[in-house]
Amino acid sequence: MMDAFRESSTILFNSHVQDWKTNGGSIVGYTCSYVPDEIFSAAGILPYRLRGIGAKEMNIGDAYFGPFICSLPKCLLQLAGEGKYDFLDGVIVTPGCDSMRRLDDCWRKAGEDRAETLPSFFFHYAVPHKTADYSLKWFIEETQRLKAAVEKHFNITITDEQIHEAIDIYNEGRLLLSCLDALRCATDVAISGADALAVVLASTTIPRKIFNSLLTELIAQIETGTEKITGRKRLMLVGSANDDVELVRLIEGDKAVVVADNLCFGARFYADLVEKDGEPVAALAKRYLFHNDCPRMFGDYKGRLKILKEKIERAAVDGVILQNIRFCDLHGSENGIFERDLEAAGIPCLRIEREYGPLVETGRIRMRIDAFLERLET
Numbered sequence: 001m002m003d004a005f006r007e008s009s010t011i012l013f014n015s016h017v018q019d020w021k022t023n024g025g026s027i028v029g030y031t032c033s034y035v036p037d038e039i040f041s042a043a044g045i046l047p048y049r050l051r052g053i054g055a056k057e058m059n060i061g062d063a064y065f066g067p068f069i070c071s072l073p074k075c076l077l078q079l080a081g082e083g084k085y086d087f088l089d090g091v092i093v094t095p096g097c098d099s100m101r102r103l104d105d106c107w108r109k110a111g112e113d114r115a116e117t118l119p120s121f122f123f124h125y126a127v128p129h130k131t132a133d134y135s136l137k138w139f140i141e142e143t144q145r146l147k148a149a150v151e152k153h154f155n156i157t158i159t160d161e162q163i164h165e166a167i168d169i170y171n172e173g174r175l176l177l178s179c180l181d182a183l184r185c186a187t188d189v190a191i192s193g194a195d196a197l198a199v200v201l202a203s204t205t206i207p208r209k210i211f212n213s214l215l216t217e218l219i220a221q222i223e224t225g226t227e228k229i230t231g232r233k234r235l236m237l238v239g240s241a242n243d244d245v246e247l248v249r250l251i252e253g254d255k256a257v258v259v260a261d262n263l264c265f266g267a268r269f270y271a272d273l274v275e276k277d278g279e280p281v282a283a284l285a286k287r288y289l290f291h292n293d294c295p296r297m298f299g300d301y302k303g304r305l306k307i308l309k310e311k312i313e314r315a316a317v318d319g320v321i322l323q324n325i326r327f328c329d330l331h332g333s334e335n336g337i338f339e340r341d342l343e344a345a346g347i348p349c350l351r352i353e354r355e356y357g358p359l360v361e362t363g364r365i366r367m368r369i370d371a372f373l374e375r376l377e378t
Contacts (some may be wrong), residue, residue: 001218002195009201012015012079013087016206021087026154029085029314031076031103032094032252033264033294034127036244036284038170038274039147041208042162043154048264049204050091051243052076054084055357064106070327071356072241073103080117081110089119090153092146096296097330121153129298131290140285147281163280169208170274176215177203177270183222185259185315189229190222193237194249195257200266201243229257233376236260236317238308239335240356247354249364251321255373260315262308268293295334304334305341312347318375319348321369325356348376 008014019026028040029050052075055061060081061074079085095101104124111118125146128135142176142235180199183190199218203211233256237248243265248258261267272291275283293304312320320342322335332353339349350372354361 001214001223002198004214005195005198005202005218008205009198009243010053012051012084012139016047016210017046017087020207020277022176026089026151027087028090028092028121029313030092030094030125031090031100032096032127033269034094034096034288035125036143036146036288037093038163038166038280038284039143039158040151041166041169043150043156043158045089045150045154046207048088049201049206050076050085051201052079052356053243060110064110065102068327069101069102070097070325072325073099073106075104077106077110079105081114083116085119086116088119090119090123092125092129094125096127097328098296099327101224121149123149126287127248127296129296131297131300133341136286136289139289140282142200143281143285143288146297163284164276167274167276167280167283169212171276173203173212173215174270174273175206176212176219179219180215180222181260181267183219186221187281187316189232189234189257189259190225190227192229192249193261194245196258197242197248197266200244200269201245203270204265232257233318233373236262236312236315236320237266237323238262238320238334238338239323240328240331242323243266244356247365250365251365251369253369256369260311260317261271262293262311264294267311290305295330301337305338308338308342309345309347312342317347319350319372319374321350321352323352323354326353348372 008016025046027046027048029048029068031050037047052072055075055078058074058078061078065074093104107118126142128139147158177200180196185195199215233255233260237258241264250256272287274287293307322338324331324335335351339351342349352365352368360364
């Protein structure tokens with residue numbers, strides 16, 4: 001059963017995406033977990049979270065971005081320039097950070113230089129940096145603008161009934177992922193952190209009804225199984241976007257298990273449900289704006305620290321790994337404050353700076369993790 005999730009988490013044009021495309025379905029990629037999947041699902045479009053996996057070089061990314069910037073958007077642009085995202089019918093870029101904001105500019109410029117690099121539907125979906133009544137009102141209008149743009153470009157009508165149906169399907173998936181999370185952080189760990197991440201990554205590419213069915217079956221297998229992961233240090237992974245299963249596998253090795261995370265390609269992605277009452281676009285805007293504990297949001301550090309401490313206690317975590325992609329100002333800065341406050345609370349932490357993409361620094365990372373695990377033994 002895990003093979004289906006592993007395949008979908010490590011291959012861009014995986015078998016589920018191929019089947020969707022072969023059957024004439026449209027696919028729209030997006031860059032950030034603030035984008036409401038339900039809008040596209042309601043339209044009969046497959047929402048697809050963009051990732052930079054498989055980028056082997058950076059000549060295209062460097063040409064448009066320059067060297068001193070997060071390597072995630074550079075990998076995305078590299079793959080687009082190489083034609084690896086030609087199966088997409090559209091792209092949504094969100095200014096989750098300044099590097100991602102620049103991806104919008106650079107991708108459009110690359111489209112001027114090589115027209116086939118830019119999909120016909122290319123939309124900038126803005127997100128406020130504060131959670132307040134006035135920012136929610138603005139975000140509802142922005143989400144309505146997104147819905148109208150999708151309807152116009154794809155020549156369709158998205159009804160409230162269709163959105164409500166999509167909300168039900170995605171809420172079911174969030175509940176299933178939360179159930180998997182509980183199995184992951186139980187006293188007797190039932191699934192590795194690497195496999196748990198593979199499941200979450202698969203949820204961003206597999207059509208949600210199919211994903212829900214597969215995950216229901218996996219959870220049943222885990223609950224009735226007898227194999228447990230014991231005798232390892234329990235770690236939590238926090239920080240920059242990580243969609244690399246091998247990084248988690250490297251962290252775990254044979255002495256640790258990642259029982260919890262606070263990543264946008266992880267627990268932050270499926271936390272909290274969309275309310276089913278009222279106007280559906282407003283309900284989507286409220287959930288996606290107010291229920292995402294990302295450091296891009298101004299003035300809520302204490303709330304994010306509280307969430308982190310609650311997860312650490314619930315999962316009985318022995319230590320926290322705070323990782324960030326090089327030049328990630330948001331997570332790099334906040335990880336420093338997390339380290340200060342968690343260490344003061346008696347929670348051991350390890351900070352790691354890394355590049356996005358192929359694990360070229362495995363030796364250095366492994367050595368630092370081994371030293372951290374030795375610390376946890378004392």
